[in-house]
Amino acid sequence: MIALYATLEELQKQGLLDTIMYLCGVSGSTWCMSSLYKNGDWAEKLQALEEHMRDNLVKSTWSLTKATKMLLEAAKDENYSLTDFWAYTIVYGMLHELDEGHLSEQRGASENGSNPYPIYAAVDKQSFSKVTEYAPETWFEFTPHEASFLGWGASVPMEYFGSEYKNGELQKKKEEKNMSYLQ
Structure with a gap:
């Protein structure tokens, strides 16, 4: 996360940051993004x-009460999973926010062109471990x-991510997942 900040600062110092069209990250770099x-x-x-982020990581604390409240709220969703637990305890504990x-x-x-367009990436560990080189299904x-x-050639509007679909048709609209969940 801190390495991406430093890289972006150096690109800016060299006059190159404004030439970048896309910024893609996975893992800690997505936390920075x-x-x-x-x-x-x-x-x-x-x-x-x-x-600010460096100070937040060093000086801030996290609230067990707030984490518990978020976990209990997330547990109301029928799709509650380890991802929710990870987001509201581990990631929150590391980032303090x-x-x-x-x-x-x-x-x-990013729409006015002053910042690169963000692309957050995640790897499907199960399918990634079965291939020896890059494959779109990962x-x-x-x-x-x-x-x-x-890998499936499937996309949904971001505000519908987490909603229920059947044969490509929206069945049940659900609230968009928040950034803590995506992190």
């Missing part, structure tokens, strides 16, 4: 945002506009 894209003009205040915003809300941070991609599973 989700923090950046909350700010529509993050490229202009990158150093201050990095300092819960991001209840939504990825679809990050559209404005990757999920999330952008402010859509969530995609490349």
Whole structure:
């Protein structure tokens, strides 16, 4: 996470940050990205945002009460899983913040061209372990506009991610998953 901040700062110092069209991340770099894209003009205040995150990691604490409250709320969903537990305890414990915003809300941070377009990636560990080289069935991609599973050629608008579909038709609209869940 901190390495991506440093890389972006160096790109900015070299006058290259504004030439980048896409910013793709997986794992800790997506934690950095989700923090950046909350700010529509993050490229202009990158150093201050990095300092804030560093201070937050070192000086802040997390609240067991808040984590428990979020876990109990998430447990009401019939699709509650280990992902929810991971988001509201482990990731929150490391980052010292819960991001209840939504990825679809990050559209404005890249639509004016001042920031690269964000692509958050995740690896399907089960299928990844069965291949010896890159294969589209191993990757999920999330952008402010859509969530995609490349191997199936399937995409849904981001605000419908987590909703129920059958044969490509929306059956039940559910609330979009928040950034803490996606992290």
